[in-house]
Amino acid sequence: MAMAVPLSTPPQSPAEGFYAINNQFLTSGPKGFTEFKMLVNEDMFVRMDLPGVPEEGVRVFLDRSKKAVIVYAEAPKVHTHDSTDRTYLTITGLICKCCEISNITTHMSDGVLRLLLSKSPIDPHRSSCIDLRGTGPHRFPHGTDPNDPALTGPVLQPHPMAFPLTTMAYESKQLPDGKLYVRVDMPGVPSDNLTVSVTNGRVKVTGEAPAVGHDSSGRFYSGDVAMLSTPVDIPSHRIETIAKNGVIRLVIPPF
Incomplete structure (x- = not known):
């Protein structure tokens, strides 16, 4: 049985760090x-x-x-x-x-x-x-x-306006029944403009936030949020996905 475990997103550029220190998934x-x-x-x-x-x-x-x-x-x-x-x-x-x-x-x-x-x-x-x-x-x-x-830099920053002050863009929790819960902040991404995929045991979330009003431009998010203990491909519909108000929540069961 393949179990899901949290997976931190590495910087897009090892030399420069994360593209955006406010969100490790922003590319x-x-x-x-x-x-x-x-x-x-x-x-x-x-x-x-x-x-x-x-x-x-x-x-x-x-x-x-x-x-x-x-x-x-x-x-x-x-x-x-x-x-x-x-x-x-x-x-x-x-x-x-x-x-x-x-x-x-x-x-x-x-x-x-x-x-x-x-x-x-x-x-x-x-x-x-x-x-x-x-x-x-x-x-x-x-x-x-x-x-x-x-x-841009190597150290991610918590949201300066949020309480609790330790709020980050990524949260994970291993559940007693073997499932993994993951919360990913992707502000600006509509609920119908994201994809979840599992390839070689890596659970990836991708979302596109269109430019609204006077935004400088749209934004694109992408990154691995979990990894299975076995490198397998799994249909994404087997993962419970809740996308609401710029936050994507996943409940990943054992496979």
Whole structure:
């Protein structure tokens, strides 16, 4: 009988490390837990990966200063073997002194929150301080550039907005009946846009997240998540698969 055991995903490049330190399964597309972009119409676009959060599970509040928005989201336990539910909390907004947020548009799907923050000058007689080059008052903090070289490296990072703080993109649990439970975060991947395969005893998950709204581009995820004790090919339909809100859960039985 072939038993399934956890399998850590090695870096795509042994020399440089993981393509994206926020998710070991991401192989192409924007990196980082967040992405910021200033639009030509002076709106600010923000993408936040909140895997496991349903559409109704996120709340966005405008701070009294009108300079920042507070994001609170809850990702409930979907499967009995999830180690815990997850809560996300973060603050984002403007860092200049001349503008304030005048409107917020939100879109939550497949474990990704997208915000459009409209801004207006505090003094109506003064123009906005928009700087599309990202070098002025509206420049973004380190790590929000989806092509930042610092987002590639040998050490994976836990989700900075999630509680518990040790939340990673991969979780596995060996069950008493011999099955293996696996949770894989692939934010942005619709439930009908992923595949699970077993080849030579290696269980592989692949998913594609299309570009939505002002995303820089789509994202592609791929990686081995478990290995059988015998190198055999198994029909994937024998693996229980639950794909919901940017999270893929597998229950792999002995074969």
